[in-house]
Amino acid sequence: MLKRKALASFKRMTVAFNAVEDEGRTSSVLLSLQHSFEMLLKAALVHNNVPVFDKSLGRSIGFDKCLQLSRQEPNIKITDAEAGTLRAIDALRDDEQHWFNSVSESILFIHARAGVTLFDDLLNRVFGERLADSLPVRVLPISTEPPMGLDILIDQEFSQIQELLQPGRRARNEARARIRTLLAIEGHASEESLVSERDVDRVEKGIAQGRPRDAVFPALEQISTAFSGEGPTLAVRFDKKGPPVKFADDNSDAAAIREIDLQKKFHWSATELAKKLEVSLPRLLALRQHLGIDDDTKCFYVFEMGSQKHPRFSDNALKHMRDSMKSLNMDEVWAAHKPVGRGTSPRECPVEGCAQASQKQPS
Template sequence: MTAAFNAVDEEGRTSSVLLSLQHSFEMLLKAALVHNNVPVFDKNLGRSIGFEKCLQLARQEKGVKLTEAEAGTLRAIDALRDDEQHWFNSVSEPILFIHARAGVTLFDDLLLRVFDERLADSLPVRVLPISTEPPMGLEILIDQEFRQIRDLLQPGRRARNEARARIRTLLAIEGHASEESLVSEKDVDRVENGIAEGKPRGSVFPALEQISTDFSGEGPTLAVRIDKKGPPVKFAADDQDAAAIRQIDLQKTFHWSATDLANKLGLSLPKSIALRQHLGVDMDQKCYYVFEMGSQKHPRFSDNALTRMRDSLKSIDMDNVWAAHKPLGRGKTPRQCSVEGCARSEG
C-alpha cells in the first residue's frame, strides 16, 4: 500500500512539474507575441489562443525568432504534459529532469531575446531544477528506456501496461524532431508490436535517432539545449516495412490558405501567387497539399511555404517577379522570367 501511495505521489509531482512548465511557456509566448503587436485573442472563438497556435505564431514572428530546435523542446514538453494528464504515462526522473532543465534554459533564452531580462533576475538559483545525479544525454536516456520497454514486453512478465506507458513517453519525446507530437493509441500499438517482433530502436523510433543534447555550465548554472542531428526521417510508403509510422494530422501541418499566406507576407493575392510560381512552392510536398472533400479541392500551405516566401522577399526583386508571372490573357505565350532561381525556367 505504501508503495502504491508513493507511486501516485510521484506521478502527481511529475504531472505538476510538466503542467506548470507548459503553462509558463504558454504565458511567456503570449507575452512575447503581444510585445510584438501580434494578437493572441481569437475573435471567432471568443477566447485566447491555445499553446499550439502560440507556438506557430512564435516561429513566424521575427521579434520572437523561435527556432526549430526550441519549438521541438516545447512540443515535447507539451506532449509529455498531455499524456501525463490524460493517459497512464511513465516519465522517469532523469527524463523529467532533463526536460525541466532544458525548459529553464529556453525560458531564460526567450526572456533575454524578447524582453532583455534574465530569469535569474526574478528567481533565485536555488529554486531552479537540480539533480543529485549527474545529467545524462537524452540519447542515453532513450536507449535505457527502450531496453526497459523491451524487457517489460518479454513473455511472462505481465508488465504490458507499464511498457505501454513508457512507450507513450518516448513517442511524446519525438516532438523534438517532428512537428506532429500528438500520441495516439495506434502509434503505441505499432511500437509495441515492433518491439515485440525484435526490431531495433532505430526502426521503431526513427525520429529519436535525430536528437542530441548539449550541456554547458554546472550545478545551478547548468544549461541544457536539445537539438536535432543527422538526416531527416524518411516517410515510408504503404508497402514498406515500418514499425512505427506516426499518424500525422495534415491539417495542422498545412494550415495556411492562399489568402492567409498573402496577408501574412503583406502581398496581394495575385502577387503572392506569382511569388509561389517563381519559387515552385506549389510543387514542393513540404509546402503544399490539397485537401479533397468530395468534388471540392482546398489547397493549403505549411509554415515551410511561409518561411521560403518570406525569406525570398529579403533579396528578390518582386516587381520583376510580378512582371514575369502575372496572369496572362487567353492564348498568350508565357513570359520568360529573368529573375535568378525561377522554378519555371529551371523546370
Template sequence: MALKRDAKILKGKAICSLRTAMATFNSYDDSGRVDSVLLHLQHASEMLLKAVMRQAQFQVFDKKSSTSIGFKRCLNLCVANHDLTESEAGVFRTVDALRDEAQHWFVFVEEEILFLQTRALITAFDAYLQRKLGDDLNAHIPGRVLPVSTLPINDFDFLIDREYELIGRLLKPGNRRRDEARGRIRALLAMEGLVKEGVSITKRDVDRIEKAVRDGKGIGVVFPRLATVQMDKSGEGPTVKVRFTKKEGAPVRIAAGDDPSEAGAIREVDMLNRYPYTATQLARRVRLTPNRSFAVRAHLGLDADAECSREFVLSDKQKPRRFSEKAVRRVREAIDGGLNLDAVWTAYVATMPKRGSRRRAA
C-alpha cells in the same frame, strides 16, 4: 524594457508557474510530482509565448470564437513571427505533448529524462525571455532552487536506448507491466516533438509500436526521429544548460501510409494542423495579392518543398494545396531581405502562355 500591460501580467503568470514547477521538481513528495511539473512547465511556456505576442501587439484571441488561442497556435505564430528558434520550439512542443498525455491519460517519464526536459525548457525559457522581453530568469528564481539532479547526466542516445530496452523487458510474457510499458512508449513519442512539428500521439501509434517492440524491431526502425536528436550540455550543477537540436545531415525516411513493412515507424499526424493555410490564406498572411503570392511561391520553390506545402488528394478532381507556417516564414524572410516583388512578378508573367494581349493583373 517597458512592458505593455497584458505582456507584464502574462510574464508574471509565466514566471509564477515556472517557480511552482521548480518547487515541485525539488519536492520530497513523489505523489503526483511528475504530472504537476509537466502541467506547470507547459503553462509557463504558453504564458511566455502569449506575453511576447502581446508585447508585439499581436492578437491572441480568435476572431470567430472570441477565445484565446491554444498552445500549438501560439507556438507556430512565435516561430513564424516572433523569433522563436526551432530548437526552443521543439523543447516547448515536447513538454506540451508530455503534459497532454499526463493530463488526459497517463505517461511514465524516467527521472533522468524529466530532468533533461526540465533543464532544457528552463534554458529555452530564459533565452526567449531575455531576447524578447528584456528580463533575466535569475532575477526571479535563485539558481539554488533550479532543478538539481543527483544522477549524472548521461548521453541522450544512451538514455533513449536504455528506455527502449526497458520497454521490451516490461512487455515480456509474465511481467504484467504492459500499462507501464505503454506509458513509456507515449513518453518517447512525445519526445519526437524535439525535432518534428505536429506530433500526435494516438492509441493506434502506441499499438503499432508495442507490436514492433514485441516483434524485436530495433529502436532505429521504431523511433527513427529520436536518432536525429542531439543534446548539448554546458555548465555544471545549478548552472547547467541543456539544449536539444537536430543533428546535421541526419537521414530522413518518409514511410507511406499504406506501407506495411515498417508499421512500427509510421505515425499518424493531423496534416491539416501542419499545413493550416490555403493558397488564399497564405497570401493574406504575407500581405500579398493571390497572384503575387503565387509568383513568389514559384520563385522560392515552396510548392516543391515538403516542409512548406502539401497537396491533399480529396478526389480525382479535388487536389487542393495547403501551406505550413514555414512557408509563411520563408516568404516573409525573403520580403524582409529585399526581394524585388516587381521583378519576381515580371519574371513570372513572362513564363505564362500568352492569350492574345491579355495578362493577369498583379
C-alpha cells in the same frame, strides 16, 4: 500580466520538482512547465503586437498556435531546436494530463532543466530580463544524480520496454506508458508530437517483433543534448543531428511510420499567407509559381471534402516565400507570371533561376 503568470507557473514548477512527495509530482511539474511557456509565448506575442485571439472562436489561441506564431515573429526567433523542446514538453504534459505515461526521473530532470535554460533565453531575448532576477535567493537546485545525455536515457527506456513486453511479464500497460513518453520526446525532431493510440500500437508491435530502436523510433536518432556549466548554472539544450528521417516508398518499415495530422501541418490558407507576406493574392500566386511552392509536398497540400478542394500551406511555405522575397524583385516576378493578356507573357521570365516548364494553375 501574461509575463507575471508565466513566472508564477514557472515558480510552481520549481516547487513541484523539488517536492519530497512523489505522488502527483510529475503531473504538477509538467502542467506548470507547459503553462509557463504558453503564457510566456503569449506575453512575447502581445509585446510584439501579434494578435493572440481567435476571432472565430472569441477565445485566446492555444499552445500550438502560439508556437507557430512565435517561430514566424522575427523579434522572438524561436529556433527549430527550441520549438522541438517546447513540443516535447507539451506532448509529455498532454498524456500526463489527459491519460497516463511513465516519465522516468532522468527524463523529467533533463526536460525540466532544458525548460529552465529556454525560459531564461526567451525572457532575456524578448524582454531583456533574466530568470534569476525573479527567483528568490533561497532557491537551491539539487539533483542526486548527474545528468545523462538523452541518447543514454532513451537506450535505457527502450531496454526496459523490451523487458516489460516479454511473454509472461503481464506488464503491457507500463510498457505502453513508457512508449508514450518516447513518442512524446520525438517532438524534439518532428512537428507532430502528440501521441495517438495507433502510434503506440504500431511501436508495441514492432518491439514485440524484435525490431531495433532505430526502426520503431527513427526520429529519436536525430536528437542530441548539450550541457554547459554545473550546479545552479547548468544549461541544457536539445538539438537535431543528421538528416531528417525520410520514407521513400511503400516498402518502408511500417513500424517506423508515424501518423501525421496534416491539418495541423498545412494550416495556412492563401489569404492568410498573402496577409502575412503583405502581398495581394494575385502576386502571391505569382510567387508560388516562381518558387514551385505548389509542387513541393513539404509546402502544399490539397484537402478534399466531397466535391470541394481546399489548398493549404505549411510553415515551410511561409518561410521559403518570406526568405525569397528578401532577394527577389517582386515586380519582375509579377511581370513573369501574371496572367496572359495583362502584359508580359508568362513564358518570358526575366528573373534569374526561374523555372517555367509545364506550369499549371493551382486551385
